[in-house]
Amino acid sequence: MGGPAQIRLIHTPSETHTAKNLLETIRHRLLEIEAKLSRYLPDSLLSEINRRAGSGIHSTLDTETRQLLEACRTLWRESDGLFDPTAGVLRQIWDFQTSSIGDPARLPEVLELVGFEGVSLNHEGVLLEKSGMELDLGGIGKEYAADVAASLMREAGFMRGLVDLAGDIVVLGENHLGKPWDIGIRDPVIPTQSLLTVRLENAAIATSGGYYRTLRHGPNQVSHLLDPRTGLPVKGPSSVSVVASHCLIAGAVSTVACLQPIDTAREWLERSGLDWLMIAPSGDVTGPLLERSRIPL
Amino acid sequence: MSERTKTGIDSPLVRSIGATLSALPAYQSTLADAPPAYTEVGIRHSYYTEDSLDASDVIFGSRSRYDIDVTQLWIEAPVGGSWSVALDVQNDAMSGASPWFVGVGLDGEPGVVMSGASIKDNRVEVGVTTRYFWADGNAGLAISHSDEDDYRALSFAFDASWNSDDNARTWTASASRSTDTVSPVKERIPVFIDEESLHTQSLYFGVSQILSRTQIVRIGLSYTASEGYLTDPYKFADNRPEDHDRWVLSTGYRQFFSNADGAVQVDYRFYSDSWGTDSHTLEVGWHQNLGRHVLAPYLRYYTQGEADFFSPIADREATYYADDYRLSSYGAFTAGLRWTVQLGDWQIETQAERYQSDGDWGLFSGEEAPALVDFWRATLGLTWRFD
Numbered sequence A: 001m002g003g004p005a006q007i008r009l010i011h012t013p014s015e016t017h018t019a020k021n022l023l024e025t026i027r028h029r030l031l032e033i034e035a036k037l038s039r040y041l042p043d044s045l046l047s048e049i050n051r052r053a054g055s056g057i058h059s060t061l062d063t064e065t066r067q068l069l070e071a072c073r074t075l076w077r078e079s080d081g082l083f084d085p086t087a088g089v090l091r092q093i094w095d096f097q098t099s100s101i102g103d104p105a106r107l108p109e110v111l112e113l114v115g116f117e118g119v120s121l122n123h124e125g126v127l128l129e130k131s132g133m134e135l136d137l138g139g140i141g142k143e144y145a146a147d148v149a150a151s152l153m154r155e156a157g158f159m160r161g162l163v164d165l166a167g168d169i170v171v172l173g174e175n176h177l178g179k180p181w182d183i184g185i186r187d188p189v190i191p192t193q194s195l196l197t198v199r200l201e202n203a204a205i206a207t208s209g210g211y212y213r214t215l216r217h218g219p220n221q222v223s224h225l226l227d228p229r230t231g232l233p234v235k236g237p238s239s240v241s242v243v244a245s246h247c248l249i250a251g252a253v254s255t256v257a258c259l260q261p262i263d264t265a266r267e268w269l270e271r272s273g274l275d276w277l278m279i280a281p282s283g284d285v286t287g288p289l290l291e292r293s294r295i296p297l
Numbered sequence B: 001m002s003e004r005t006k007t008g009i010d011s012p013l014v015r016s017i018g019a020t021l022s023a024l025p026a027y028q029s030t031l032a033d034a035p036p037a038y039t040e041v042g043i044r045h046s047y048y049t050e051d052s053l054d055a056s057d058v059i060f061g062s063r064s065r066y067d068i069d070v071t072q073l074w075i076e077a078p079v080g081g082s083w084s085v086a087l088d089v090q091n092d093a094m095s096g097a098s099p100w101f102v103g104v105g106l107d108g109e110p111g112v113v114m115s116g117a118s119i120k121d122n123r124v125e126v127g128v129t130t131r132y133f134w135a136d137g138n139a140g141l142a143i144s145h146s147d148e149d150d151y152r153a154l155s156f157a158f159d160a161s162w163n164s165d166d167n168a169r170t171w172t173a174s175a176s177r178s179t180d181t182v183s184p185v186k187e188r189i190p191v192f193i194d195e196e197s198l199h200t201q202s203l204y205f206g207v208s209q210i211l212s213r214t215q216i217v218r219i220g221l222s223y224t225a226s227e228g229y230l231t232d233p234y235k236f237a238d239n240r241p242e243d244h245d246r247w248v249l250s251t252g253y254r255q256f257f258s259n260a261d262g263a264v265q266v267d268y269r270f271y272s273d274s275w276g277t278d279s280h281t282l283e284v285g286w287h288q289n290l291g292r293h294v295l296a297p298y299l300r301y302y303t304q305g306e307a308d309f310f311s312p313i314a315d316r317e318a319t320y321y322a323d324d325y326r327l328s329s330y331g332a333f334t335a336g337l338r339w340t341v342q343l344g345d346w347q348i349e350t351q352a353e354r355y356q357s358d359g360d361w362g363l364f365s366g367e368e369a370p371a372l373v374d375f376w377r378a379t380l381g382l383t384w385r386f387d
Helices: A013-037 A045-051 A063-078 A087-092 A104-111 A141-155 A247-258 A262-272 A288-292 B012-021
Strands: A005-009 A119-122 A125-128 A161-165 A168-172 A181-186 A194-200 A203-209 A214-217 A220-223 A239-244 A275-279 B039-050 B058-060 B067-079 B083-096 B099-104 B110-114 B119-134 B137-148 B151-163 B169-182 B196-212 B215-228 B243-257 B262-273 B278-290 B293-304 B330-343 B346-358 B375-386
Touching (some): A005 A141, A013 A063, A063 A119, A063 A125, A087 A104, A141 A161, A141 A203, A181 A203, A181 A239, A194 A203, A194 A275, A239 A262, A247 A275, A247 B012, A262 A275, A262 B012, A275 A288
Antiparallel strands (some): A119 A125, A168 A203, A214 A220, B039 B067, B083 B119, B137 B151, B151 B169, B169 B196, B196 B215, B243 B262, B262 B278, B278 B293, B293 B330, B330 B346
16 A cells, blocks of 8 residues: 555454454455555556546446445535545646656646546446546545454454554554553654654544655645646645544545645634644644644653 | 544534445444435335135135235435435225124134125325434434325324444434324225224334444333224224223344354344233344345244233123234234345345234234234335435
């Protein structure tokens, strides 16, 4: 899934064998999800969908993929198009992996391929209506995988543990000391350090931010967060962290918040009814999550 | 103690997302109280046919009994982020004969005198339910009206459910009231009333508890009180008290087995009323997932004791009396199979069941009525979801 992953299970000595088996089950399940939803794997379902773009041929969907795409459609509508899994084609203009910028004159042409209204999702399956369109579920894939891992842990009767998939985190119960889990929120200015720590129990937290990947354009540092409606990098919060019952919801809300100016991001977060933390480019930290946070020593 | 994590359930935004995800196992305990994410339209048709009586049980009249065709239409849709509305319409087309009274046959044994020529009747029921969802629960208000040649009913019902902080426990309560008017048709057989009414109130309280991700148990208690005209006007020998109180204790258990991709279901119900009837119902079923299909066989056992004023041949000198087989002592078995298949936005459901009763199969002592019913029922349904 493109990043470090850790899963911690708190168990009794007699449960060691069961815990090891469960970890193996979770590993297989996460690999299954990746094999299906990764656009980097040529044999994945997602890659098949992308290859068929513009062909008129629907790809048959299993229940899991269908529901995830339905959730994407709901998020796309609720966010007025800010959350858009078809926006990945914009890397033809802004390539953050190679830190290069393509021909800006092609932006209108590439923008024609962006827009979830071009995704046909019905009883036959899914079809990308225009040739060149692509689906990229990177915006929810890891978060969904974290939720699945946590769900498997609960089903197996393990009520205390932690799932951390490259910063998309679900905590179950209390930690090994019988206390809430301390989760660090990365400092956008010094990403190797935590700015503050949030105490969580039976919750998920996801953080989005422009500091993860940037490229230099003249004197400016450009964030990897692009507005799908304009194709241009956004100037929004440096980082938004959201706490919810499930990681997919936390991740989606935090991602959309980061794609907006600070004022409208705040309105969006308040609309979600969830606890959140926003770090502005100025360094200001705001949000209800501050009350459950502390500065690490 | 850590703060309770906000689920955002008060937020139409989060509820909307959660409702879309609710079909996935990883999310099924979270946002159970969101309004439906889709509009659902359905139609269901059931055919019910009672076995003919044995010739030895009939003194006079047709051996054929009732056939009933039931057609149901419903639509349920979300309204805004916190409400849903449902409309239900049901039509019952009934034809056939039913026992008029029990007399003594030439062989000295009780036998049934049937109601004569085949009766045809049609009932239409229309109901509207509106439901409100909030952070920890939901509440619904329902109104329904039922109309047929000889019976009208107007009902109101209110129900509400609340979830615990960890969503593992749900409490449910409901109350209802119905006013019914009986105005029997006089062409069929002699009847002795013009129009009578009865009123029914009912209360229910229950709780369900998730024991683990694969186990859920529930228990409920209901009380129903009816007062008014409770006698069957189409029975010659029938005079029942004007009050009828009923208590029902119901329990259920469900467990999912991931290796088998199936679930077991066990339900038990105890009933007791002020007419002296007690009954037990035990149902065991299995739900087997097979890709898009679900196959669910079930077996149900029912046994009841007779009402205080029941006798196979009614004692018309008593204050209250009835020879209606439905008030007698008997046991019954039902075996059924339900099959459901999901095809994209469409769901097809079929069900067939066989019911057989016998006085010797009951756990309670009492005299057997000669007209116990056996029947077949088959159902076909189609549901369409869209947004």
